[in-house]
Amino acid sequence: MKSFVPVWLAIALALLSAAALKAQEDMRTVPNDAFVSPQRPPSVFVHDAHNEAAGIDECNQCHHVYRDGELVADESSEDQRCSDCHAEEAAGDGPPALMDAFHGNCKQCHLENGKGPVMCGECHQRQ
Amino acid sequence: MHTIYEWVAGPLTWIAFLIFFGGLLYRLVRLVTLVRRKEPFIFTYMSLKYGLRSILHWSLPFGTVNWRLHPVLTIVTFAFHICLLAAPIFLMAHAILFKEAWGVGWPSLPDAVADGMTVVVIAGAIFFLVRRIVRPEVRFVTSASDYVLLAIVAAPFVTGFIAYHQFFAYRWMLVAHMVSGQIMLVAIPFTRLAHMLFAPLTRAYMGSEFGGVRRAIDW
Amino acid sequence: MAQPTQSEAKQIVDPGIEKGAAGLTEDRIQAVINHVIQNETGARLKVYVDTCVHCGLCSEACHYYLSHDKDPRYSPVGKVKQTLWEMLRRNGRVSVDFMRRAAEIAHTECNLCKRCAMYCPFGIDIAYLMLVVRRIVHLLGMTPQYIQDTAHSHAAVCNQMWVKPDEWPDTLQWQEEEARGEMPTLRIPLEKEGADIMYSVIGPEPKFQAQLIYQAAVIMNAAGADWTMPATAGWDNSDMAMFTGDNEVMGRIKRDHYETAARLRVKRIVMGECGHAFRSVYDVGNRWLGWRIPPIPIIHAIEFYHELITSGKIRVAKKFQTPVTIHDPCNVVRGGGLHHMARELAHALCEEVVEMYPNCEHNYCCCAGGGVINCGPPWKSKRIEGNRIKADQLADAKIRGAKVLIAPCHNCHSGLEDINHAYGLGMEIKFFGDILYEVMEKPEA
Numbered sequence: 062m063k064s065f066v067p068v069w070l071a072i073a074l075a076l077l078s079a080a081a082l083k084a085q086e087d088m089r090t091v092p093n094d095a096f097v098s099p100q101r102p103p104s105v106f107v108h109d110a111h112n113e114a115a116g117i118d119e120c121n122q123c124h125h126v127y128r129d130g131e132l133v134a135d136e137s138s139e140d141q142r143c144s145d146c147h148a149e150e151a152a153g154d155g156p157p158a159l160m161d162a163f164h165g166n167c168k169q170c171h172l173e174n175g176k177g178p179v180m181c182g183e184c185h186q187r188q
Numbered sequence: 189m190h191t192i193y194e195w196v197a198g199p200l201t202w203i204a205f206l207i208f209f210g211g212l213l214y215r216l217v218r219l220v221t222l223v224r225r226k227e228p229f230i231f232t233y234m235s236l237k238y239g240l241r242s243i244l245h246w247s248l249p250f251g252t253v254n255w256r257l258h259p260v261l262t263i264v265t266f267a268f269h270i271c272l273l274a275a276p277i278f279l280m281a282h283a284i285l286f287k288e289a290w291g292v293g294w295p296s297l298p299d300a301v302a303d304g305m306t307v308v309v310i311a312g313a314i315f316f317l318v319r320r321i322v323r324p325e326v327r328f329v330t331s332a333s334d335y336v337l338l339a340i341v342a343a344p345f346v347t348g349f350i351a352y353h354q355f356f357a358y359r360w361m362l363v364a365h366m367v368s369g370q371i372m373l374v375a376i377p378f379t380r381l382a383h384m385l386f387a388p389l390t391r392a393y394m395g396s397e398f399g400g401v402r403r404a405i406d407w
Numbered sequence: 408m409a410q411p412t413q414s415e416a417k418q419i420v421d422p423g424i425e426k427g428a429a430g431l432t433e434d435r436i437q438a439v440i441n442h443v444i445q446n447e448t449g450a451r452l453k454v455y456v457d458t459c460v461h462c463g464l465c466s467e468a469c470h471y472y473l474s475h476d477k478d479p480r481y482s483p484v485g486k487v488k489q490t491l492w493e494m495l496r497r498n499g500r501v502s503v504d505f506m507r508r509a510a511e512i513a514h515t516e517c518n519l520c521k522r523c524a525m526y527c528p529f530g531i532d533i534a535y536l537m538l539v540v541r542r543i544v545h546l547l548g549m550t551p552q553y554i555q556d557t558a559h560s561h562a563a564v565c566n567q568m569w570v571k572p573d574e575w576p577d578t579l580q581w582q583e584e585e586a587r588g589e590m591p592t593l594r595i596p597l598e599k600e601g602a603d604i605m606y607s608v609i610g611p612e613p614k615f616q617a618q619l620i621y622q623a624a625v626i627m628n629a630a631g632a633d634w635t636m637p638a639t640a641g642w643d644n645s646d647m648a649m650f651t652g653d654n655e656v657m658g659r660i661k662r663d664h665y666e667t668a669a670r671l672r673v674k675r676i677v678m679g680e681c682g683h684a685f686r687s688v689y690d691v692g693n694r695w696l697g698w699r700i701p702p703i704p705i706i707h708a709i710e711f712y713h714e715l716i717t718s719g720k721i722r723v724a725k726k727f728q729t730p731v732t733i734h735d736p737c738n739v740v741r742g743g744g745l746h747h748m749a750r751e752l753a754h755a756l757c758e759e760v761v762e763m764y765p766n767c768e769h770n771y772c773c774c775a776g777g778g779v780i781n782c783g784p785p786w787k788s789k790r791i792e793g794n795r796i797k798a799d800q801l802a803d804a805k806i807r808g809a810k811v812l813i814a815p816c817h818n819c820h821s822g823l824e825d826i827n828h829a830y831g832l833g834m835e836i837k838f839f840g841d842i843l844y845e846v847m848e849k850p851e852a
Binding site: 219229233246253323328390392 | 741
Binding site: 101160164168176179187 | 358
């Protein structure tokens, strides 16, 4: 029985990845269900179009991995949810709080590159 | 739009806050030196106990005879001033921007609550506007500057409300919101909005005179 | 806009204001206004003007405003708008007519009672602002004639009523002689150095209310007080110069008063039932002369009578039977916190005390004080029209049984007497001293 475990795991991972790929094709907003009571509508984010426009090839430019506070250059984390690492409330020296992480990832990059939305309502669109 | 945003949210905000705090400090220092030079007896009569006693009574809704004489105005005035101060300071969007710039944040209000408080401020401003026009004793002492001041105070809330709900022209409305807020901050030290700084001082002085010399209450 | 008031329909001509106005130019007005603003005012004027948000909440405080059907021109802030705001806005360049109206407002439409300071959320002292206007009016020589005459009297003979140096001791000896008919051992000790008490009065008492000195002498003698009265100038505690903006004369006559008490080495000054004199000695004159508090304790008659009753030095033979009500004079109540003692005294002396409302610090002004009644006959009817609200208040007290009105202040007394007559209220107005004299146990004759 033991030998089956990696196989099942591999199948499961493959299925999940496929689902994730499918999901990112369809992705229109950043889900905000990890927040207990989100104050704004979820942020508009069309994954593929964004990355194409922004010229982002590497997944880990956003889906980063930090270990002991250091960015790990060749690993990425698209198999995880942001909230797996970023809790809603930041604890001490740990990773930034989830909202700060989102804003840091999106808005800071937009500011640095002089492109993309930076005002609250440009991402958190009502409708 | 990036350039405008960065300009308004950056240097203009810096300038506005510097003028606001610097202006208040300047007015305070000018006042104290003027008192020292011309009316030093004011320091002699100022009393912490009686000053605070008077401020406390006037800070309580219905805590004075005149507040009780005007119940509607009292409720509106207190609601207006509390929301005017609390909504911007504890608005989540403001706290986020401050944290992004300075790395420190503070607890903020749920957006729905801040939204409600904004409505209170706008409604209060409308109430004051109508009162100014309708009540003869207020209209008699009203000049154009009173309407301008009211508009300066109401503008950041009106634009903030429209921008938050994204009713129309979101980006321009947000810029207008930031600029009008900066205008208000800059106006406070140099207009009658300085009552934010001076009212507690004048009240404390009158409270000190009444309590310390006149042995009477002033509420 | 509100209806024009009656008083505006008939223009009142005051010879004092007119005489001053006759020689004025706008240059002169501007020079004087700017001199006062720049050299004689400071943080208070600036902050009061810069802080007022024009909310009008002071209006309800003013008896003129309430009595004129809420005509905004009579609201406290309305009066500031018609005077100081305009002077500041025009950098002092105002017309002679403007100053004529400013003199009228500051002298005859405000009693400086400071009730509005209790209604302004910021505690802006509008009475002070009106005094600044009066100061300007004074320096322009436009002070109303009658009150200017009293100020001249202060300056010339150091009392308000042109009482000559020989008339004063003469009057005291006359009253002593009269009172000895009732109490043969009675004395009015003159110039007794080292006495406990110097008793001081206002100019009108020797002039035409000498019976008040008689009553005071009986009370002092019955209580066994160690007291004296000066035979020299300095006996008058009143101060109309304080209300005309003639601060120099105000300070001089206050100093004479304190120095007379110091010369007699008394422990304290007891004064008769006067409000503005209490203000001048207790609160204003001392500041002008540089004392935080008066250099010698000042005891108002209310406090003194209260002390005589509670210490048992005077006993009440039979309480006053007619129901009374109490008027709270601004200067001893809002200005001295004596309303509690006044009530205790009233209850000790009288069988029935009817309160009128609003009372204590919130009492309506008599409309006579602050030098308004001293502006004399030309302004009398305007003063009476300006206090209809007081007549309503008194009428209400009367309906609830009060027949006698106790007014422990000379100005209030006279002003309320005019209101009493003009509005046909039919009340009797008394001082505490009148009642104390009537109900006290007097030593066997």
